[in-house]
Amino acid sequence: MTDLPTTGAKKLGLVIDLDICVGCHACAVNCKEWNDGGHSAPLTDLDPYGKDVSGVWFNRVHSFEAGDHECGRTVHFPRSCLHCETPDCVTVCPTGASYKREEDGIVLVNPDTCIGCKLCSWACPYGAREFDEADGVMKKCTLCIDRIYNETLDEIDRVPACVSTCPVSARHFGDLGDPESKVSKLVAERGGYDLMPEMGYKPVNRYLPPRTPKRQGAAALKPSEQVEAKGFLAWLDRMLSR
């Protein structure tokens, strides 16, 4: 049923720290690698060695510049499904293939019943759904449903592929429905926010804003002041400038 479930208490999702993401694309690559053999496999690449390459990715890393001049900064911005609480990508689906799980809030597509009408991808404001032309069905981030509950993996590996691979730990996985969870505390502490809240989809995933630099504006760019050398350094300076 594409009716939304009465929201369960558990809301699994990601918290992405924009302050420390270095834009290395490791999460996107590991996502592609894992999911190419995972729940929604394959993540088809069309014309992979040709001129017009185009492929399915669940996670794409954009780079933005926010602010101008000395206040401006570069922010690397990974974008994937936010597993929204009230997403229209689920309710617009005519077949019931697009659904939200009651037990943990994960939004999935059933590849056996999807007719490939693409409507859900139009209904997602965030561009989190990509149509696989070769398979004729819609594909999207599964929150690595085949890792996080996978008992054949070591416990430390039971997190989404993107989280396990991030070299700077900019990605965190957990239950955002539990205010006591590590991720919820992180969000509270750092002022984690929703993307496009005006759409009313109530994303579960949160983004942590870049921290404000200690010295801002023109001051941050000034060279440190010239200090008069004293004692041994003054003697050295005299010797060297002879």
Place this chain on the structure above:
Amino acid sequence: MHPAISIIFFTTASGAGYGLLVLLAWGALVGHLGSQTGFGIASFVVAIGLVGAGLLSSLGHLGHPERAWRALTQWRSSWLSREGVMAILTFLPALAFAWSWVVAGEVSKLAAALTIVGALVTTVCTAMIYASLKPIRAWRNPWTVPVYLTLGFYTGALLAALLLHVYGLRGPFVTFLIAVVGLVATALKIGYWMFLDGGRSASTAETATGLGSIGKVKMLDPPHTESNYLLKEMGYRVARKHARKLRLFVLLVGFGLPILLSFLAVQGSDAVAIAGSLLAVASGGLGVVVERWLFFAEARHTVTLYYGSSTA
């Protein structure tokens, strides 16, 4: 948004088919339809044919057409599903109405009334598929449903005039209707385009990234060097100067010329009447197809905010 030929054909053809059905059933209800077997058969073949061809064409858009029946299951939440269910349900009264009129010789008013309701509700459902999509401001607005209804009715009336003339019948009322509905359509489209040009989505690159507190957000690097599904499907956009010309084309060729031709047609002999209304159908049809193409090509999706657009 990418203007897919299959969807443009689906929405325009089924819209015209339902418009014609509404007119026929209306004519029956007010007692204007005599026992015109030839006209009756031809009208239903055209109307049901357009609706059917439109539905078949919409299947061409699917990745898995053989699973299309599944789309009838989620009518509780999905307008696409409701559209499918209503399209199929409407065939029942429409066929009963056709039978009662053409074969049995006595129009069933109940079937005619249900045909009108079914055709109108189905057209509203088609429009709501688009009008319900929050990320697309060009679609989610109060203009979409009236435009779909009016254009369906308008193209249906153009077809009705042609059919009447082919069967040697004259319907001054239909000509009058074409003019009135054509003018309403003109006003609606101008109003819609003013709405489109007069504002922007509440979402911006700043709200999409949440980085607005730092300052203006600009794209530095896209995620990949090559294009992708999102850009091809949602990033499609017609250049503004082409859009202006095409809008004018819709108003002149889609509405102005057919109204003029319809009036000229009824002044002349039977041959002139047929030729005039045939040209009116061709011209109006082309105009409405261009209108629907623009409806997609001018629509901007919020995902483009992640790919360098500052507004959507």
